[in-house]
Every structure is written in structure tokens, then in C-alpha cells.
Amino acid sequence: MIASFTYAAVQIRNSARAVRAARLQQLFGVMAGAWDSRANNGELCSIVLRGGDDFLSLDRVERTRFRLFLMAYARGFENA
Secondary structure (H helix, E strand, O other), X not given: OHXXXXXXXXXXXXXXXXXXHHHHHHHHHHHHHHHHHHXXXXXXXXHHHHHHHOHXXXXXXXXXXXXXXXXXXXXXXXXX
């Protein structure tokens, strides 16, 4: 009986570790995707850099793109 409880506890602990590892991997994927989107899109990179320094310097469309980028980035972290 004790052996089965011990076995179940070990399995639960291993399962929890696997879930944490998967979430961490997902978080790394989100971060890499965000970096990749900026690295491969010069216009978006410029908007993110300028928006981070002085949001009001962006025009209306750029501010929208900046907000959407930040929302997508934050959503990725929330999901992870």
C-alpha cells in the first residue's frame, strides 16, 4: 500500500515537472517568435524601438501596430 502511494507521488511530481518544462518551452517559443518578427521586419522593428522610446512620436497607424504587437507578445506570456 505504501509502495503504491509512493509510486503515485513520484508520478504526480514527474507529471508536474513535465508540465512546467512544456510551459517554459512555450514561453521560449513566444519570445523567439517576437524576436524573429522584429528581426525580419525592419518596419516593425523601427516602430517597436521608437514606440518604446517615445510612444507619441508614432503616427496613428504605427501606434496601433505597436499596441497590437505588445498585446500579442503579452498574450503569449499569459498563455505560457
